[in-house]
Amino acid sequence: EDQVTQSPEALRLQEGESSSLNCSYTVSGLRGLFWYRQDPGKGPEFLFTLYSAGEEKEKERLKATLTKKESFLHITAPKPEDSATYLCAVQATGTASKLTFGTGTRLQVTL
Amino acid sequence: GAVVSQHPSRVICKSGTSVKIECRSLDFQATTMFWYRQFPKKSLMLMATSNEGSKATYEQGVEKDKFLINHASLTLSTLTVTSAHPEDSSFYICSVLAFSYNEQFFGPGTRLTVL
Numbered sequence: 001e002d003q004v005t006q007s008p009e010a011l012r013l014q015e016g017e018s019s020s021l022n023c024s025y026t027v028s029g030l031r032g033l034f035w036y037r038q039d040p041g042k043g044p045e046f047l048f049t050l051y052s053a054g055e056e057k058e059k060e061r062l063k064a065t066l067t068k069k070e071s072f073l074h075i076t077a078p079k080p081e082d083s084a085t086y087l088c089a090v091q092a093t094g095t096a097s098k099l100t101f102g103t104g105t106r107l108q109v110t111l
Numbered sequence: 112g113a114v115v116s117q118h119p120s121r122v123i124c125k126s127g128t129s130v131k132i133e134c135r136s137l138d139f140q141a142t143t144m145f146w147y148r149q150f151p152k153k154s155l156m157l158m159a160t161s162n163e164g165s166k167a168t169y170e171q172g173v174e175k176d177k178f179l180i181n182h183a184s185l186t187l188s189t190l191t192v193t194s195a196h197p198e199d200s201s202f203y204i205c206s207v208l209a210f211s212y213n214e215q216f217f218g219p220g221t222r223l224t225v226l
Contacts, residue, residue, distance in 0.1 A: 036217075043204045103152075
């Protein structure tokens with residue numbers, strides 16, 4: 001069974017204080033790993049897709065990396081508007097594009 | 112990415128009634144859509160895969176007679192919660208699969224409260 005574990009469960013940062021979120025996964029064969037951002041009471045917003053170990057993608061203050069066992073979402077000099085829950089999901093080969101989600105990391109960035 | 116809408120955004124109903132939730136792909140023809148439910152501070156749980164013109168595929172443990180899914184066109188999928196009970200109260204979210212990108216784009220969600 002595919003499993004996704006995210007840590008920490010919650011993270012509080014001061015504005016400008018960089019950090020990383022972790023997503024560990026167990027999957028029979030990885031087709032893709034996805035990062036989403038979710039604001040309270042809203043649907044997830046797509047951020048990145050990573051397909052192979054060693055791959056990196058960046059968007060503004062966010063950078064996602066992938067190894068064979070985990071992915072990291074690095075947040076550089078965060079701002080209060082980066083406060084949200086960040087979700088990681090894996091897509092296994094042969095699963096018709098289905099996603100298995102982790103429980104997310106709730107990030108709060110304060111002034 | 113694809114723009115997805117859901118209607119209604121919030122619904123409150125009495126126990127025993129049925130509720131229909133619509134999911135529309137506004138700028139993309141979606142052969143495949145997904146329905147999820149999410150409990151507070153919990154992960155998104157896939158309920159079913161909705162395929163245009165065919166029967167939905169339900170995940171293990173999801174009652175297909177209780178959660179009726181219809182995907183009659185390339186832009187609309189509906190989820191009907193039949194004979195709703197308080198334990199069906201949840202946040203229901205749909206997504207559209209963009210095949211060319213192998214990515215899912217999500218709707219804003221529907222908050223269902225059953226009294």
